[in-house]
Amino acid sequence: MRPIVLKIGTSSLTQPDSGRLALSTIATLVEVICDLRDRGYPVVLVSSGAVGVGCARLGLTERPKAIAQKQAVAAVGQGRLMRVYDDLFSQFDQPIAQVLLTRGDLAQRSRYINAYSTFQELLRMGAIPIVNENDTVAVDELKFGDNDTLSALVASLVEAEWLFLLTDVDRLYSADPRQNPDAEPIRLVEQMSDLEALELDIGGRGSQWGTGGMATKITAAQIGTSAGVRVVITDGSQPRNLLKILEGADIGTQFAPQPQATSARKRWIAHGLIPAGKLYLDSGAVRAICTGGGSLLAAGIRDLEGEFQPQDAVQLCDLEGREVARGLVNFSHEALEKICGKRSDEIAAILGHDAPETVVHRDNLVLAS
Numbered sequence: 001m002r003p004i005v006l007k008i009g010t011s012s013l014t015q016p017d018s019g020r021l022a023l024s025t026i027a028t029l030v031e032v033i034c035d036l037r038d039r040g041y042p043v044v045l046v047s048s049g050a051v052g053v054g055c056a057r058l059g060l061t062e063r064p065k066a067i068a069q070k071q072a073v074a075a076v077g078q079g080r081l082m083r084v085y086d087d088l089f090s091q092f093d094q095p096i097a098q099v100l101l102t103r104g105d106l107a108q109r110s111r112y113i114n115a116y117s118t119f120q121e122l123l124r125m126g127a128i129p130i131v132n133e134n135d136t137v138a139v140d141e142l143k144f145g146d147n148d149t150l151s152a153l154v155a156s157l158v159e160a161e162w163l164f165l166l167t168d169v170d171r172l173y174s175a176d177p178r179q180n181p182d183a184e185p186i187r188l189v190e191q192m193s194d195l196e197a198l199e200l201d202i203g204g205r206g207s208q209w210g211t212g213g214m215a216t217k218i219t220a221a222q223i224g225t226s227a228g229v230r231v232v233i234t235d236g237s238q239p240r241n242l243l244k245i246l247e248g249a250d251i252g253t254q255f256a257p258q259p260q261a262t263s264a265r266k267r268w269i270a271h272g273l274i275p276a277g278k279l280y281l282d283s284g285a286v287r288a289i290c291t292g293g294g295s296l297l298a299a300g301i302r303d304l305e306g307e308f309q310p311q312d313a314v315q316l317c318d319l320e321g322r323e324v325a326r327g328l329v330n331f332s333h334e335a336l337e338k339i340c341g342k343r344s345d346e347i348a349a350i351l352g353h354d355a356p357e358t359v360v361h362r363d364n365l366v367l368a369s
């Protein structure tokens with residue numbers, strides 16, 4: 001069976017007023033995870049809460065803003081959080097494993113494959129990996145920034161069947177239901193592009209302790225569904241609903257997986273890598289790669305930004321700056337500055353040596369979903 005990934009946010013793990021752990025919710029979640037294991041599902045839990053639990057432990061009443069303080073608080077909270085999980089899972093003789101990741105761990109192909117092998121091995125051993133961002137050492141450039149995105153990348157990495165995003169609202173609405181009582185519930189999203197027509201208001205940062213709010217859950221749904229994962233946003237205070245959803249109940253907001261899931265390597269190019277630059281393409285080049293299935297040639301590039309080397313990831317944008325694709329570039333930014341807008345047969349003479357015919361080959365290019 002393909003794995004199930006569950007992500008639980010700080011807002012569901014802690015009590016809103018005191019910031020203390022919501023122990024009964026966590027205990028029910030643990031029971032549900034053990035039930036899923038009994039049904040044969042490998043399970044990965046992505047758990048937030050290090051900063052929230054650390055704050056409660058240290059008597060802080062607000063999430064710290066200074067980076068060093070947040071990192072220190074996360075170091076206090078992460079250990080406590082794991083201890084609580086281990087105590088509860090031990091009641092079911094269920095081994096768990098702590099996996100702390102930074103973006104850099106997935107950005108390099110060899111480290112990505114290494115992370116893949118470790119997850120496979122943990123799941124084969126019957127352990128439940130409990131994943132969080134390695135907040136204590138993550139620096140800004142190498143951060144996922146929020147666990148919604150991290151959970152979708154993990155779901156893609158382990159080729160999960162389901163990703164459940166457990167939060168403090170029962171589903172996605174047309175607007176933040178806390179601000180707007182007339183907000184309409186959204187039950188099923190067949191295709192991510194359907195969301196544009198709904199003109200959602202997904203508010204700001206989320207609850208006091210949460211990071212990212214609904215916006216990062218939509219990003220997670222985008223990453224997950226493009227990897228063939230069914231993504232569900234649902235109420236974290238009702239973990240038993242997960243079992244009902246698996247049996248077909250209409251609970252939460254479900255995002256249908258894309259039928260043509262992209263290959264593991266292309267998923268890594270699209271979401272694992274950290275882009276080092278941007279190439280701005282004219283409309284002919286956008287058409288060639290988006291509808292013609294072609295590679296990107298120097299002739300279609302109008303401008304570029306950033307400093308990159310061959311095989312780095314770059315974003316391919318139209319002239320309005322909208323990202324249309326991502327790919328591995330065959331030239332450094334210095335070489336590309338000399339040849340952008342030029343025909344392929346002029347390139348060798350301009351650079352003074354043989355050069356690849358394409359700037360981004362179609363095998364190394366992934367369209368934005």
Ligand SMILES: Nc1ncnc2c1ncn2[C@@H]1O[C@H](COP(=O)(O)OP(=O)(O)O)[C@@H](O)[C@H]1O
Nearest residue numbers: 009010011167173175176202203206207210213
């Ligand atoms: N359109 C929307 N539909 C549902 N919730 C929304 C919407 N826009 C903003 N929100 C807010 O997002 C919050 C959940 O995000 P967040 O606090 O980051 O949770 P978590 O800690 O679970 O990641 C909800 O409490 C809700 O107020």
Ligand SMILES: N[C@@H](CCC(=O)OP(=O)(O)O)C(=O)O
Nearest residue numbers: 010048049050051146147211
């Ligand atoms: N890594 C951080 C959580 C980051 C995050 O995305 O939080 P949340 O929005 O509560 O899921 C922590 O453990 O506190």
